[in-house]
Amino acid sequence: MINKIIKRIQKRFYRWIEARLPTAPEIQLKQKNIYILPTRYGWLMLLIIVLILIAATNYQNNMGYMAGFVLLAIGSLSTFYTYRNLRQLKIKMIKPKAVYVGESATLDIEVINGTQQYRASVGIGETKVKMSLLDVPQQSSSQFTKTFLVTKRGWFNVPRMVISSVFPFGIFQVWSWFKIPYQVLAYPKPIPAPINLSDSNQGDEEGSHSMKGSEDFYSVKEYQPGDPLKQVMWKAYARGRGMLSKEFEDKVGQQKIFSWQSVAHYEKELALSYLCHELIEANKKGIDFGLEMPEKKFDLANGDKHLYDCLTALAIF
Numbered sequence: 073m074i075n076k077i078i079k080r081i082q083k084r085f086y087r088w089i090e091a092r093l094p095t096a097p098e099i100q101l102k103q104k105n106i107y108i109l110p111t112r113y114g115w116l117m118l119l120i121i122v123l124i125l126i127a128a129t130n131y132q133n134n135m136g137y138m139a140g141f142v143l144l145a146i147g148s149l150s151t152f153y154t155y156r157n158l159r160q161l162k163i164k165m166i167k168p169k170a171v172y173v174g175e176s177a178t179l180d181i182e183v184i185n186g187t188q189q190y191r192a193s194v195g196i197g198e199t200k201v202k203m204s205l206l207d208v209p210q211q212s213s214s215q216f217t218k219t220f221l222v223t224k225r226g227w228f229n230v231p232r233m234v235i236s237s238v239f240p241f242g243i244f245q246v247w248s249w250f251k252i253p254y255q256v257l258a259y260p261k262p263i264p265a266p267i268n269l270s271d272s273n274q275g276d277e278e279g280s281h282s283m284k285g286s287e288d289f290y291s292v293k294e295y296q297p298g299d300p301l302k303q304v305m306w307k308a309y310a311r312g313r314g315m316l317s318k319e320f321e322d323k324v325g326q327q328k329i330f331s332w333q334s335v336a337h338y339e340k341e342l343a344l345s346y347l348c349h350e351l352i353e354a355n356k357k358g359i360d361f362g363l364e365m366p367e368k369k370f371d372l373a374n375g376d377k378h379l380y381d382c383l384t385a386l387a388i389f
Contacts, residue, residue: 093232093251099163101235106248108155114243117147147243154244157194157237160187161208163250168230170257170383172348176219177256179230184213193239200236200247220256225344225387228256259383260341262349327372328354331364344386351386355379365389 094105110118121143128136162184171177185191185208195203196216206214222228236247305317330350335343347363354361355374363370363382367389370382 089232089249093249095251095253097165097167097253099250101158101161101163101248103159106155106158106246108151108244108246111238111243111245114147114150114245117143117243121147146241150241150243153240154237154246156189157191157239158235158246158248161185161191161194161235163235165252165254167254168256170259170380170387171222172259173222173225173261176221177228177230177258179218179220179252179254179256181216181218181233182213183208183216183235185210187211191237193237195236196233197236198231198233200234200245203234203236222256222258225258225260225341227388228258230254230256257384257387259387260344260348262352263342263345264349265335265346326357326359327361328359329362329364329372330354332366333364344389348383348386351379351382 099105121140124136124140124143127133128140164182164184166180166182168177168179181196183194183196183206188210190210191208193205194208194214195205196218197203198218204216206216208214218233220228220230230252232249232251234247234249236245238245328350330347332343332347335346338346351361351363355376355378358374360372360374361378361382362372363385365385368385370378370385
């Protein structure tokens with residue numbers, strides 16, 4: 073019962089925090105977005121100071137007063153130096169690339185230190201408990217990479233992150249939350265289709281034709297006046313086989329159109345995976361391809377931009 077109440081309070085608190093976090097790709101850490109509190113060792117130290125001062129008061133012990141005030145001074149200095157370890161740092165987030173389901177999305181975060189102070193033991197992570205530590209030299213920057221396993225297609229919201237430090241004494245912790253302004257797009261996992269998914273009248277052979285050109289060797293014919301001399305088979309002529317000329321052809325008009333109807337009888341995620349694989353293969357071969365989905369249609373084209381548009385349609389379908 074108590075755990076449920078605590079979790080409910082934490083959930084509301086984090087929701088309140090998230091609503092106030094900046095969403096810019098670059099964030100400057102300053103007074104209004106940095107928080108500081110004692111760690112458990114800090115609270116323990118505070119308790120010890122109180123007990124020492126109480127005992128010194130009861131027994132009129134000057135050494136007790138001195139010890140208590142020295143510890144209090146150390147605590148005060150720790151507050152200043154711990155806070156300064158994060159102040160004026162800049163966090164720059166780099167937009168993550170799209171991935172396929174089952175892959176890990178990579179988020180790169182650059183921590184920039186434009187001051188003359190060395191920043192040691194700066195931690196970044198999803199929580200203040202699980203963090204990766206890095207040092208940021210003066211007038212320099214350090215890079216942090218976080219990976220997230222993507223298990224569903226579509227847009228993936230990267231969880232908020234926290235930057236924190238307990239340097240130098242570990243009795244105070246300073247931190248700042250920041251929200252990732254980007255989403256990760258997850259395409260369906262490519263799976264080879266068991267059958268040809270393109271329209272039967274627009275496949276590799278049916279949807280293409282050849283014409284004379286200069287790309288692919290086609291056949292050999294007798295030399296005709298006007299044929300380019302560079303296509304004459306001079307070695308054959310030297311052997312007494314007569315004047316022969318090479319013929320070349322250019323493949324043009326290769327087209328494939330993939331439609332949702334061709335895979336609609338499969339389970340939805342499997343069907344999208346089949347289409348994803350076929351689109352990637354068609355783009356690799358340089359073939360003009362199109363995509364017909366229930367709510368959107370892509371005309372014949374090729375290239376990475378066209379592939380991105382088609383895969384995005386599959387991801388958000």
